[in-house]
Amino acid sequence: RGLLRRAPPIDEMRARLAAAKWALVRDFSTALRKDVVVTDRATAHRLLVRGGAGGAFCNRPPTSAASSVLSRQRHHNIGSAPYGPLWRAIRRNLVSEVFHPSRLRLHAPARRAALRGLVADLREQCASSESNGGVALAAESMHAALFSLSAAMCFGDNVDAARVRAMADAMEDLIRSLVGLSIFAALPALTELIYRKKWNKLVSLRRQQEELYLPLINVVRDRRPSGEGQTYVDTLLDLLVADDSCSASGGSNAPKQRLTDGELVGLCSEFLGAGTEPATAALQWVMANLVKHPDVQEAVRREIDAVVGEDAEEVGEEELGRLEYLHAVLMEALRLHPTVPSLSRQVIPEDHVVLDGRRATAGTTVQFPLERLARDKTAWADPDEFRPERFLAGGEGDGVSLVAAAGSAGEIRMMPFGAGRRMCPGMGVAMLHLGYFVVNLVREFQWTEAGGNMAVDLEAHVRFLNVMKRPLRARLVPRRKTE
Numbered sequence: 001r002g003l004l005r006r007a008p009p010i011d012e013m014r015a016r017l018a019a020a021k022w023a024l025v026r027d028f029s030t031a032l033r034k035d036v037v038v039t040d041r042a043t044a045h046r047l048l049v050r051g052g053a054g055g056a057f058c059n060r061p062p063t064s065a066a067s068s069v070l071s072r073q074r075h076h077n078i079g080s081a082p083y084g085p086l087w088r089a090i091r092r093n094l095v096s097e098v099f100h101p102s103r104l105r106l107h108a109p110a111r112r113a114a115l116r117g118l119v120a121d122l123r124e125q126c127a128s129s130e131s132n133g134g135v136a137l138a139a140e141s142m143h144a145a146l147f148s149l150s151a152a153m154c155f156g157d158n159v160d161a162a163r164v165r166a167m168a169d170a171m172e173d174l175i176r177s178l179v180g181l182s183i184f185a186a187l188p189a190l191t192e193l194i195y196r197k198k199w200n201k202l203v204s205l206r207r208q209q210e211e212l213y214l215p216l217i218n219v220v221r222d223r224r225p226s227g228e229g230q231t232y233v234d235t236l237l238d239l240l241v242a243d244d245s246c247s248a249s250g251g252s253n254a255p256k257q258r259l260t261d262g263e264l265v266g267l268c269s270e271f272l273g274a275g276t277e278p279a280t281a282a283l284q285w286v287m288a289n290l291v292k293h294p295d296v297q298e299a300v301r302r303e304i305d306a307v308v309g310e311d312a313e314e315v316g317e318e319e320l321g322r323l324e325y326l327h328a329v330l331m332e333a334l335r336l337h338p339t340v341p342s343l344s345r346q347v348i349p350e351d352h353v354v355l356d357g358r359r360a361t362a363g364t365t366v367q368f369p370l371e372r373l374a375r376d377k378t379a380w381a382d383p384d385e386f387r388p389e390r391f392l393a394g395g396e397g398d399g400v401s402l403v404a405a406a407g408s409a410g411e412i413r414m415m416p417f418g419a420g421r422r423m424c425p426g427m428g429v430a431m432l433h434l435g436y437f438v439v440n441l442v443r444e445f446q447w448t449e450a451g452g453n454m455a456v457d458l459e460a461h462v463r464f465l466n467v468m469k470r471p472l473r474a475r476l477v478p479r480r481k482t483e
């Protein structure tokens with residue numbers, strides 16, 4: 001009886017057992033992985049841009065994307081696919097069919113609708129919170145706006161708002177679960193057996209995605225072939241891909257087939273997640289820095305008034321190329337707060353990767369920590385300071401390109417979108433969305449610091465992404481009258 005009384009309650013014992021089991025699995029996998037971290041800018045350039053002599057040094061370690069994990073690394077999206085014909089086909093489709101400038105222009109109405117929705121939402125929050133000084137939950141509103149934009153580009157702009165919200169919630173749930181799931185990528189069979197609960201959770205999240213996405217995919221399928229497809233799903237339905245297992249080279253003789261429903265769901269999930277999450281984090285970092293630096297915020301406004309004029313209804317996306325100071329602000333925020341914390345590549349037998357004078361063995365994972373590389377004292381003066389002027393003509397960052405291979409003189413000074421063949425294919429559209437939202441949000445509102453636990457805190461929370469530890473809240477004062 002005494003023993004029973006002293007024993008912790010059964011739930012607590014279960015929790016302790018689960019924690020011990022988890023720690024064991026995590027340690028086991030860490031012990032198996034061979035990680036090298038590259039912090040030298042010239043080495044990063046040599047490896048990422050020039051590749052591993054012989055091979056391309058273009059593979060990632062197994063990822064925790066749901067499709068890949070649940071299929072034991074057999075089904076892939078762009079980010080998880082091994083370097084080969086499948087990756088080439090689905091990446092080329094995204095870059096040249098969806099993100100080609102002529103196609104991107106077709107989504108201008110969706111961008112305008114997302115911006116208008118965001119501005120209206122922020123105005124309403126200001127009005128209803130007037131008693132506490134117009135503090136707005138900016139982070140949540142930005143996420144909703146960017147997610148609805150990604151959903152419109154993926155499925156079309158007629159998806160009802162409730163379903164868009166359900167997809168956004170499901171994505172949030174998935175990302176929260178992914179944080180603890182890298183273990184599934186490393187040791188799928190073992191963890192499926194002993195970490196049943198997490199596995200089942202992933203299965204149910206994936207099922208939820210299928211229930212949400214497949215009816216929308218079928219709507220697109222049913223209305224074809226009438227007219228030019230404009231959505232991501234349209235392009236995927238047209239796509240024929242070679243099976244990686246049939247053709248290592250991707251030659252034209254390899255049999256080609258349409259994507260399965262499972263693959264379509266995985267690719268849509270990647271499009272919505274990769275298209276929304278890092279961009280929302282980046283938008284928050286930019287606006288947070290503008291709250292902390294009212295002089296910079298004012299300078300952005302002066303540039304808008306000079307270039308676009310005070311009376312224009314909005315700053316159109318075609319004006320962004322003329323806003324040099326705005327560009328400098330975006331570059332500086334991306335340098336200081338790269339929203340993807342680290343790039344990773346995995347050495348395969350064909351790669352000849354030399355590190356510290358020795359050839360890295362196949363299986364070695366090479367990490368490139370982005371913030372550390374971009375805050376290198378030997379590359380930037382006062383690297384931790386937010387100073388957009390450094391990117392203006394004559395500044396130390398003048399000419400630094402986001403395509404790290406271009407104009408980088410054999411070293412990498414920043415690469416928030418990665419580098420080499422696997423760099424982010426969404427860079428152009430991400431910069432368009434960031435510029436368009438920032439410039440119009442600055443024009444519509446005066447952004448100032450809220451007090452207490454609503455104050456802007458630039459501390460980062462680095463897990464899956466590098467996000468603000470305290471989501472952005474700000475006191476907003478509308479600057480323009482509504483009609």
Ligand code: HEM
Pocket residue numbers: 078079080091270271272274275276278279282338339340343344415416417418419420421422423424425426427429430
């Ligand atoms: C501010 C926004 C964004 C940031 C900071 C960002 C950053 C990155 C980074 C650092 C990588 C890894 C690159 C490498 O390994 O060299 C990446 C990959 C990727 N990103 Fe983005 N990204 C953003 C927006 C987008 C958007 C809008 C999309 C569109 C759907 C997108 C789709 C992807 C995909 C598919 C990959 C994998 C590429 C591959 O493996 O070939 N990203 N992104």
